Amino acid sequence: MTSATRRRADAERNIEAILDAALTRLGRDPSASMTEIARAAGVGRVTLYGHFPSREALVDTLFDRSLADADAVLGAVDVDAGRADEALARLVRSSWRVLDRQRTVLTVALRVLGPERVRDRHAGVLARVERLLRRGRDEGVFTAAAPPGWQVTAVYTLMHAAALEVDEGRLDAADAAETLVSTILGALGGGPPGSGR
Amino acid sequence: MTSATRRRADAERNIEAILDAALTRLGRDPSASMTEIARAAGVGRVTLYGHFPSREALVDTLFDRSLADADAVLGAVDVDAGRADEALARLVRSSWRVLDRQRTVLTVALRVLGPERVRDRHAGVLARVERLLRRGRDEGVFTAAAPPGWQVTAVYTLMHAAALEVDEGRLDAADAAETLVSTILGALGGGPPGSGR
Structure with missing residues (x-):
């Protein structure tokens, strides 16, 4: 050497x-x-x-790594196959796995970098969600009565709220993924896959 | 004098x-x-x-006044009459009117006091929401599959997210109330009132 x-x-x-x-x-x-x-x-x-x-530079690097983790995991989810609500359920479950293991990074990033920067840095992740939402709206699986930008925010907000709830012991980590799937699909005017709307 | x-x-x-x-x-x-x-x-x-x-004491007083405004308006909503989802729709519409006029106070409070303290100070407001949610769960109007604490958080989170979206010009203030009602009722496993589930 x-x-x-x-x-x-x-x-x-x-x-x-x-x-x-x-x-x-x-x-x-x-x-x-x-x-x-x-x-x-x-x-x-x-x-x-x-x-x-600086502390910010440190947190920036930690946060970059967690986003790279998210990108790798979400990139492996096939969002083009099957019904849009089923594809979204898969995307939410995979996102939750990343979010759950990166919970501390998220909490630290929210405090040190602030919620606006944290949201801005999720642009790549949220672009995937938006593409799938638009397909679901076109297919009539999600309601088209609400603006798509709002629906992306609802997904993002509910996922991050769940991470904070688990952090504070108000939500059981084991149940969080399925609770999120049903809350998010409901919020989008979906309902559980196969509910035969 | x-x-x-x-x-x-x-x-x-x-x-x-x-x-x-x-x-x-x-x-x-x-x-x-x-x-x-x-x-x-x-x-x-x-x-x-x-x-x-201090600045904190100033923001505390501003925030106290906005919560008193919320308390007065929400106290006038009859949450015991009619179906729980219809009562929740009324509560969301009234809450939104307060939130919309107190948007700047909320933004300032989140930055100066932090999200935890802002959430803690909403305990009184959220107790009303929780009581109504429990009635709706008992009546089978809202899903009982998710924990009630999570459902309270979902309502709180979506309402505050809408305020920030309006602030940043991503959601039209005029549409926000009805968008919120349908997103929230959907998230709770409801759907719009009278949809004949």
Whole structure:
């Protein structure tokens, strides 16, 4: 191993340790300082600031990774096959799996980056939802009486509300996916798949 | 008029001017300072701090007033008459009227007080919703498959999401009430009143 390779491996290990520590510390206390994060990661402040100039930059990177996770999982869902409400149910179940494991990142991102930036960064994810909603509206599976932009917001809002409810112990994580599917399909004027409307 | 009466009248006028200025300034820029608010209200900093020790205290008072408005309006809705879904539609329409005129207060409160405190302060309003939801579940008008706490959250979340959508020009204020009624009744497993489920 050359010394350049070794330095790169060290840097990568430090970055992972910093991101792990940031998630744990900020998840417990959203106002945790960079000094506390450096200590928890077992690195010096100079190393920490060398990789991340601010708490925001740190949270940005954590959030980017969670969105990449979402993108990979949702990209594997076939949203063009079958009825639009059944496809949406699949998309909601897959989204929930990602959201559930990224709940702490979401909570931290909402606090540090703010709800507007969190929503803006979901544009790619929400474009998938909107495409499917439009198909469902065209097929008469979802109501066309409400604006499509509102329907996208309803899906986004209900999913994130469920994540916060689970976080605060008001909703059981095991039931959340099916509760979300039926709430969301109902909100879109759908109802459960196969209910023979 | 005695001088004590005059002083009280002056104080009340100042408080109203400060609250008006705070709402306007903070609505435009949530980081507006106490100095800017004093200037916009036409009062000195000493007078401002005499009435409100902090931006938070100011926003707290604005938010208290908007909740009192909500309480008065919602208290006048008869939630015990007729079918639960029709009663909920009335409650949503009345809530929306308050929410629409208190939109700026809500936006400012979310930013200055944070979403948890805003939600906690809605306990009184949400107790009305929950009582009605439980009646609807008992009557079989709303689904009993989802936890009642989640259904309360869905109603709260969708209403507040609609306020933000109107704020950002993504939803037409004139259509918002009926869009909300159908989205919320759908989410609860209802559907529009009289749809003959």
